[in-house]
Amino acid sequence: PKVAVIIVAAGSGSRMGSAEMPKQYLNLAGKPVLTRTIEAFVQSDAVRKVLPVINDKHETMFADLGLNDAKLLPAIFGGADRQTSVFNGLNALKDEAPDIVLIHDAARPFVSDELIGKCIQTAATFGGALPALQVTDTLKKANKDGSVEQTLDRMAHYLAQTPQAFKYELILKAHQSAATADTSFTDDASIAEWAGLNVKIVDGEPNNFKITIPQDLDRAEMSLATPME
Numbered sequence: 156p157k158v159a160v161i162i163v164a165a166g167s168g169s170r171m172g173s174a175e176m177p178k179q180y181l182n183l184a185g186k187p188v189l190t191r192t193i194e195a196f197v198q199s200d201a202v203r204k205v206l207p208v209i210n211d212k213h214e215t216m217f218a219d220l221g222l223n224d225a226k227l228l229p230a231i232f233g234g235a236d237r238q239t240s241v242f243n244g245l246n247a248l249k250d251e252a253p254d255i256v257l258i259h260d261a262a263r264p265f266v267s268d269e270l271i272g273k274c275i276q277t278a279a280t281f282g283g284a285l286p287a288l289q290v291t292d293t294l295k296k297a298n299k300d301g302s303v304e305q306t307l308d309r310m311a312h313y314l315a316q317t318p319q320a321f322k323y324e325l326i327l328k329a330h331q332s333a334a335t336a337d338t339s340f341t342d343d344a345s346i347a348e349w350a351g352l353n354v355k356i357v358d359g360e361p362n363n364f365k366i367t368i369p370q371d372l373d374r375a376e377m378s379l380a381t382p383m384e
């Protein structure tokens with residue numbers, strides 16, 4: 156299939172608390188996070204095009220990354236929330252008309268080539284693919300006061316990652332409807348779910364964590380220092 160990737164990088168990284176240098180531009184063992192994330196997809200043989208969605212305030216920082224590759228499309232601007240940033244990306248791919256689109260957080264630089272391949276294959280077969288980790292701890296539901304109400308079946312609960320992969324036409328339509336709804340969504344699998352699409356879970360990877368808070372940067376540095384096998 157013809158595969159395009161949207162990398163959403165338009166966030167401000169407020170939970171990281173590095174105001175003047177948002178997390179996706181931070182240096183991680185000699186290379187900016189966003190450079191690592193983009194390279195992971197550009198280097199995948201299964202991927203044809205990579206589209207960065209950036210914040211208009213970060214235009215200079217993005218240019219300074221000096222990225223240059225035949226697969227890399229010119230960056231476009233995102234919006235006030237992640238959903239808008241993805242929607243802008245989907246609309247910008249209309250001429251490209253990919254069969255499959257992967258939507259990935261810039262803040263997850265450790266995505267593997269194997270996971271990219273699995274997501275593409277699964278989306279091609281089922282329409283949608285969500286990499287996710289099955290919950291391993293016992294899972295509790297609590298009320299607002301922090302008192303336990305219920306123990307949930309952990310085997311039935313998953314933590315969602317990206318890249319989330321979809322047939323392009325299906326997720327474009329789902330996003331078009333979602334843009335006019337008054338619900339807001341934090342990932343694309345929830346938009347697909349809301350639109351009634353089939354989203355199949357594929358095994359995520361523990362190392363494919365999202366850099367969100369300062370401790371995640373330490374974990375990221377460690378993960379690069381430790382040879383993986």
Ligand code: CTP
Pocket residue numbers: 163164165166167168169170171179208233234235236237238240241260261262263365366367
């Ligand atoms: N993102 C985006 N456009 C937005 C908000 C988020 O493209 N308006 C992107 C982020 O750049 C990130 C991904 O979506 O790569 C996941 O979002 P998150 O981890 O929440 O990043 P931020 O929104 O930047 O961080 P925070 O929520 O702490 O402010």
Ligand code: MG
Pocket residue numbers: 166
């Ligand atoms: Mg956010």
